[in-house]
Amino acid sequence: MLLCIWCVVLARLLPAQIVNASSAKGPGSFTVSGTVVNSVTGAPIGRALVRVSGVIQRTAFTDSEGHFQIEGIQEGYFIEAQKPGYFNPLEPDRGVRKWAGKAGSDAGSTVLKLTPMSAIYGRITDATGQPIEHMPVSLTERTVRDGRRYWNLRGSTQSDEDGSFRFADLMPGAYYLAAGPGRDETRILAVDEKPKTGYPSLYYPGAPDLASASPVQLGAGQQAQADFTMPEVRVYHVSGSVTGHLPDQRVGLLVLNQAGDPVSIPARMRWDVGAFDIDAIPAGSYVLRAISQGEQPLRAEVRLSVAANVDNVHLGLAPATTIPVVVRAETRTSNSTVAGWESGSPPVSVRLTRLDSSAASGSFMTEERGNQKNFSIELKRLDPGKYAVDLTPRGRWYVQSAVYGETNLLSDDLTVAAGQNYAMEVVLRDDGAILTGNVKSSDGTDASATVLVVPQSTSRRHAQVGRSFPSNGFTLNAVPPGEYLVFAFDHADKIEYADGDVLQAYASQAAHVTLTPNQESHVVLNLIQAGDGE
Amino acid sequence: MLFVRVACVLLFAIGLPAQLQQSAPAPAAPAVLSYRIAGVVVNSLTGQPIAAASVAIGPTANQNGGISKAVTTGADGRFAFGGLTRGKYALMATARGFAMQSFEHHDAYSTAIAVGPDLDSEHLVFRLEPDASIDGEVTDDNNDPVQNGRVRLYEKKVQDGQLKISSINETETDDQGHFRIGHLAQGTYYLAVAARPWYAQNDRSAFRRKPSSTDADIPAAQEAATLDVTYPLTFYPNSPDWAGASPIMLHPGERATADVVMHAVPALHLRLRIGASTNRGATFATGRGASPVVFQRIFDGYLESVFNSPVSNAEPGIAEIMGLAPGHYVIQMPASNATNDKNGSGAWFQEIDLAGDAELNAGDAPAFASISGSVFFQGETTVPRGLVLRLSNPTTDESFWGAISDKGQVTFNGDGVRAGRYTVSLGNNHGFFLSKLSATGARLIGRTLEITGASSVHIVAVATRGIGQVDGVALLDGQSFAGAMIVLVPRDSANNSPLFRRDQSDSDGTFTLPNVVPGQYTVVAIANGWDLEWGNPAALQPYLKRGEAVQVAGESKLQVKVQVQ
DSSP: OHHHHHHHHHHHHOOOOOOOOOSSSOTTOEEEEEEEEETTTOOBOTTOEEEEESSSOEEEEOOTTSEEEEEEEOSSOEEEEEOTTEEBTTBTTTTEEEEEOOTTSOOTTEEEEEEEOEEEEEEEEETTSOBOOSOEEEEEEEEEETTEEEEEEEEEEEOOTTSEEEEEEEOSEEEEEEEOOBOOTTSOOOTTOOOOEEBOOEETTTBSSGGGOOOEEEOTTOEEEOOEEEOOEEEEEEEEEEESSOTTOOOEEEEEETTSOBOOOOEEEETTTTEEEEEEEESEEEEEEEEEOSSSOEEEEEEEEESSOEEEEEEEOEEOEEEEEEEEEEEEETTEEEEOOSSSSOSEEEEEEESSOSSSOSEEEOEEEEOSSSEEEEEEEEOSEEEEEEEEEOTTOEEEEEEETTEETTTSOEEEOTTOOOOEEEEEESOOEEEEEEEEOTTSOBOOEEEEEEEOSTTOOOOEEEEEBTTTBEEEEEEOSEEEEEEEESOOTTOOTTSHHHHHTTGGGSEEEEEOTTOEEEEEEEEEOOSOOO | OBOOHHHHHHHHHHTOOOOOOBOOOOSSSOOOOOEEEEEEEEETTTOOBOTTOEEEEEOOTTSOOOOOEEEEOOTTOEEEEEEEOSEEEEEEEEETTEEEEETTOBTTBOOOEEESTTOOOSSEEEEEOOOEEEEEEEEETTSOBOTTOEEEEEEEEEETTEEEEEEEEEEEOOTTSEEEEEEEOSEEEEEEEEOOOTTOOOOGGGTSOOTTOOOOSHHHHHHHHHHSEEOOOEETTTBSSGGGOOOEEEOTTOEEEOOEEEOOEEOEEEEEEOOSOOOHHHHTOSSTTSOOEEEEEETTTEEEEEOOOOEEOOSTTEEEEEEEOSEEEEEEEOOOOOTTOTTOOOOEEEEEEESSOEEEEGGGSOBOBEEEEEEEETTOSSOOTTOEEEEEETTTTEEEEEEEOTTSEEEESSSOBOSEEEEEEEESOTTEEEEEEEEESSEEETTEEEEOSSOEEEEEEEEEEOOEEEEEEEEETTEEOSSOEEEEEESSGGGOGGGOEEEEOOTTSEEEEEEEOSEEEEEEEETTOTTSOTTSHHHHHHHHTTSEEEEEOTTOEEEEEEEBO
16 A cells, blocks of 8 residues: 555656666676665664565665665665664554655665664662562553543553563554462462452552553663562451353453453352352452343452452342433424435444443444434443543534533543443534644645644543644535634644643633634644654 | 372362371370370481471371371470371471472482381481572673573483483573573582574575665675574583583582573574475465474483474475574474375484585485374273373383273374383373283384384283282391382383382381283382483393292282392
8 A cells, every 4th residue: 555655656756767777787787885774873773684675675684883775676666674672653564664665866875764663671679678479460551542541451461580571562652561469379378378468559650540640751772770668568468249141151350450450360150059259459449340141241340449458249130231321313404404415335333432441352343233214322231430431423424412411422531431331412403614724834835744723611521633734725624613723733643632731831822713603714824833743 | 108298288278178087185095195296306417306387297298188287396496296097108398498208209209108017207317409590691792681591401310210300490581681490409400501692583585685775795794694593402511512511519508590591503404304295285285294393402312392493494395494503403394184185294303414505305205103003902892091002212201001992992193203212101001001012013022112214003911900019128138227218120121111109108117019911020129229220131130039029810919028238
């Protein structure tokens, strides 16, 4: 795909030029040479693999000075470099850098920049400085997507007999480390003996939860050290009952910390007798989640605050929540409102992303079925929790309202609790406004930018995003009528623009627009430099 | 006493109910006498007492239950367990830097502590061996780290009576090429690294010119020279051949370093001609029959898996194994059982010394010997469930299992076996033993089957109830001797290795040899026999003269006194 685009671009650049028949490789072939360097330090990278591909593939290694020279190149090629430990910011999963070669010329001083990957490592010791082995350690990254903050589990491991752990091949970002819970495994336990002490779950540098933890800000090519000292704390015993399942239906039990991440505390679930117990759980706040899969998926969740032994916890399983989404689309034809739409595909898709657990697998998309007359959307098998709701209308439609029970989904997140019975009711309209505009930088020239159209009403929160180009500006269709502040940022991918306070700082550089139904408005924006681009 | 260390770890995780009784001393009435186990835990290397060691007593292999009591030593390394009824107890300990060990252990055997009248169990010196470790760095010709390399650790020790080198652990190198293997006991180790160059591209079709170019193919050859390379399985310190491997002699508590440099060599291509099918889809149906399995022979016959060698099925009827280094390989091709392949081949294998590109034809290759069997259960109206017939090759460490159906028919797993020597035994025997054994298609001597070629081998066996047991005491100059290696040696021991039994004499000199197949045996007790190649008749011969001859009949329990040599 990308390959094809470049090929098209290159074909248009081809001058038929015979340059430097330096080796007997035939007419129209020339030499490419250059250097591969570390994009952070500028130092040359030796023994990197440089690959030129196009009509044929040629590779060469850079020497100790980072220099390479490849002969016999045909017109129309592109060139990339790779080496383990480096990645390309544009294509983070490939560790290569692509560069369109200028065809037909002797590209003598091509410089390829590779960005080094980073690592976080450390040691876990007890209060006396002794290493703790087999302590679980997990790495979570704080990311921003669509202006919101999300937490993504990036890795988990165990400390070795030196207490050491290491997470490598990381991209720059803000990372949180959690270690524990665990116990001193060098102490043998008799069969009926319950452990009295253990190690708690701690977030680096020593906080009990994510909210009070400090992230490790990792830059490109950085090796960050993060050591933990684990206090020995009292551990307790929790037990209780689980009901609501069929006698032979398997039920699993998960113990999660406040951040919604599973903690490795051995929990015994005996579904045949409907009882469970957990040994050696350190004091703290937890969530117990019971899950039963199968024909009828069941869920139960209980928040637990442990400061002593607890023995009467009840997990009442209820069917996992399915939310039907009811869509009504209103279109005005001469003063009357008609419901329905013509084309086959539904005019809106719904995506839910779990907010209160970094280990939850991805998002839930709508499951759509039926035909255009008898159409239904369902969000199935949802665990209790908090979700961000993204409604994406298509074509000329915009979301006029979306509610779930008492919750206005245009301004608030969705909270799913076991046993709920609501439907999500979405109303679409097609009388939106059109907003066009262009962006000027401080010197008056046209600039490319990410445009944020941020609603000013409390009942609607989601901003609309568009891309503005120097050549023809930007156009946003189907914008819900209302009052807006419009911002143009050079880079918006790190800005948590869903948070109103964050945008407050830039308010003076925004344009104020009022959009009315079916009208087109135009605005000229000043480019806002948001700081770190990548 | 036989004590399985792995089971010990599981026991205190699962929490089996303790069945060992501990009687509290009743103040007035003449209660059951209670005994104590006490002593000191010391570092076996320095002799110093170990503070904060965790010491526990539990059941021996013949008893049920989990760890019954655990204590922690103070600064003086002392421990004590009181209120014990007479009997035998397994004693184990661990500490930071000392893996869990049983008292005076040798592999799976240890000395159990016997407590009772006239027995001293309160002055024990528990020598714990400190953990050793091996760490190192794997780099390439350019001094760059080799990431995700598989580091394999082998140990040279007596296993099943033979001195051999076999794989015991494996780990991966991290992004800096580092690895570490901890919790090792003293011993003789070898290390090898299997890795792939990060830049390797072994599929030569990627280098061939595209149709539109008119250049000569010289550049493609240059590409191949740069990229179609591989790393041989490299043995510490620096050898692509196992014969050049140097042993790492680990002493207790030693932190050894073993760095390895991987040198890229041109990759070889092995083409396998499979069947006459011209329909590509037919020969390489998904599932079984799709890919060859490659092993490399190292260390006198041991078979090591070779993985990550890409296989190309680009040409119909040909499987091309790419990315191999020179070496001695065994290639196995499972049977292709695609439905529309009339010329599909059965499973076959080929052993080859690869020094350059080569081609093998399925037709030339020996097929596997197919194995089947039938077992007649003497005196039983129904065939007991769960028993299996087991074939083991001690040289390659391979085992094949044949489930015994309710009609006594034995079906073995796998595509068949290669030629070699295999021992035959009854697995999950539930009190049965093979009283008669015969075979067609292979030579049977005692309980050893010699399979030559691709014959059809059928084993016929009679299984009879009546497993016996030999209990005894080891004596030296009239005194009981603890910690001796006890071996129950069958007649014609070279061909009857499944009949051997072993134990370690406990603190009162007693031992138990359970699960004995009826027959004639010699029991020997050897004081420092733990490095002896007891399965080798020549090594054992000098001890047999002074051993005790026993005749084990079905379901009998014998008592013997054996002199310690």
